[in-house]
Amino acid sequence: MIPADFLIDDADVVATMAGPAPRSGTAQGDIxxxxxxxxxxxxxxxxxxGxxxxxxxxxxxxPGATIVDAxxxxxxxxxxxxxxxxVYAGDRRDELQLRLAGATYAEIAAAGGGIVKTVAATRAAGEAELVDAARPRLAAMLAHGTTTAEVKSGYGLEVASELKMLRAIRRLADEQPISLTATFMGAHECPVEYRDRHGAYVDLVVDAMVPAVAGEGLAEWCDVFCEQGVFTPDEAMRILRAGLARGLKPRIHADELALSGGSxxxxxxxxxxxxxxxxxxxPHADGLAGAGVVATLLPAAAFFLKLGRYAPARMLIARGVPVALAxxxxxxxxxTPSMPFVMALACFAMNMTxxxxxxxxxxxxxxxxxRQTTAGSIEVGKPLDAVIVNGPLSELLRVGAPVIGAVIKHGHVVA
Ligand SMILES: [Zn+2]
Incomplete structure (x- = not known):
């Protein structure tokens, strides 16, 4: 007999996700x-x-084993x-209403809003304050079934503040149930004080931030916002290669506002x-497929920013690019902290099944x-991270309904 101390008993369906990862093409739908x-x-x-x-x-x-009736x-x-x-300080929820009333991003930025406002607040906050502010955000994600997450820096845009953000991520990783991986993103935006010497800021990222972050072992990944008016493809390449040389694996914000070279x-x-x-x-989708790059699509961002279009998920799947959602x-x-809401957008706005x-x-x-060997599927040998859905799988699309019965992390009911 196999000894156990936790049992999810007799579910109508278990979507194991067993099999190769990442999945593309027709295998994208293999659950x-x-x-x-x-x-x-x-x-x-x-x-x-089984x-x-x-x-x-x-x-x-x-004796004393936990049994979840499924x-x-x-x-x-x-x-x-x-x-x-x-992880950030400050509050920009007022901008939502300005945007709904017709204000453009440029108008909001000119009025002192936008990322500049978050950078100022994050620089002024202490590490403990950042941890306290982020804790309820993680709790909300957990309640919606998220058990593993990536978190980026990028609201410090100076050495000390970027390190402070990454240390806050490390503390959050130690104190709450969601497994976290940290991404250094000093190249999220060019800070105001460098606007007339953009190249000097790229030098700062490459020569000071990357070595400091890697030296302290604070991040697994390096990310760049590659977009017109932010960082060019050449700059992105230089920053990501500098990260790679110090052991930070590359990921990138690509082609969000235009086909600007990120892919x-x-x-x-x-x-x-x-x-x-x-x-x-x-052609660029074919490049991603050939290089084994996962396409991470963020339909909730397009939705809340009212971009008026979504990523071409069907085309990416047809060209053999594995698609992830966040x-x-x-x-x-x-x-939104909710992956089920993101799934609903993926289905109804991007035509995914x-x-x-x-x-x-x-x-x-x-x-x-x-994390494909430790997360993302229900297979023998992996940690037991699971979500119990109250009913058939399609219940997940009933946005706002209380469809999640339990969230399980490492074999414990955590939400
Ligand atoms: Zn982002």
């Missing part, structure tokens, strides 16, 4: 579904996945949110993920973070 299935774990690790009937014969529960329910892996900016940089530098991609075209939690337009969207929020998102 590895088992019916009338159970999942057992010991010390947080999965020891059995038919409920077989589980009764093969698994022996230890009859009539669906079990999916804990969601992996592979793109967030959830080409991703392919050339071998980024794990290229994110946004609203304007990516077929929230883009941030102070200016990333207003529900199964493709589920792959995008689990195993492909895990692959976008190099």
């Amino acid at each position: 590895g579904a088992l019916t009338r299935a159970s999942v057992a774990a010991l010390d947080g690790r999965i020891v059995f996945v 038919r409920a009937e077989a589980c009764r014969h093969q698994v022996s529960l230890r 009859r009539g329910r669906t079990v999916v892996p804990g969601f992996v949110d592979s793109h967030t900016h959830l 080409a940089v991703a392919s050339e530098v071998g980024a794990r993920s290229a994110d946004h991609l609203i304007f990516v075209d077929e 929230t883009d939690v941030n102070p200016g337009g990333g207003f 529900l199964e493709e969207a589920l792959v995008g929020t689990t195993i492909n998102a895990a692959a976008a973070l190099d």
Whole structure:
């Protein structure tokens, strides 16, 4: 008998996501579904996945074991949110109403809003203040089923403040249930004091920030906002290569506002993920597919910014690019902590199927973070991170309804 101390018993469906990762093309919709299935774990690790009937014969529960009755329910892996900016100080929720009243980003920025406002507040905040502000954001993500997440710096834009943000991420990783991976993003924007000497800021990122971040072991990834008026493809390449030389793996904000070269940089530098991609075209999609880059799409960002268009998910899938989905939690337009809401947008605004969207929020998102061996699927040997859906899988699309029955992290019910 297989000993276990945690059992999800007799689910109508378990979407295991077992199989190769990341998934592309027709495999993008392969969720590895088992019916009338159970999942057992010991010390947080999965020891059995299979038919409920077989589980009764093969698994022996230890005294005091936790049993979750999953009859009539669906079990999916804990969601992996592979793109967030959830550590910041200050409050820009007022800009939402200005935008709804017709103000443009430029008008909001001219009135003292936008990223400049977040940078000022984040520079002024202490590390503990950043941790306190981010804690409820993570709790909200957890309540919506996120059990692994990426978090970026990029509101400091000076050495000390970038390090402070990354130390705050490290503290948050230690104190709450969601597994976090940190991304250094000193090249999120050129700070106001460098606006007339942009090249000197790129030098600062390359020569001072990257070595300091890598020296302290504060980040796994390096990211750049490659876009017209922010950082050019050449600058992005230089920054990502500097990160790579210090052990920071590349990812990139690419082709969000125009086809501005970010996806080409991703392919050339071998980024794990290229994110946004609203304007990516077929030749560049082929480049991403050839280089093994995951396309991380952020439809909630396009929705809240009222961009009027979404990334071409169907084209990317057809060209063989693995698609992941993430929230883009941030102070200016990333207003949802909910991966199920992102799935709903993926389905209704980007024409993905529900199964493709589920792959995008689990195993492909895990692959976008190099976590495919520890997250994103329900397989023997992996940590048990799971979401219990009250009903069939399609319940996840009922935005706002209380469809999540439980969230499980490392074999413990955490929400
Ligand atoms: Zn972003």
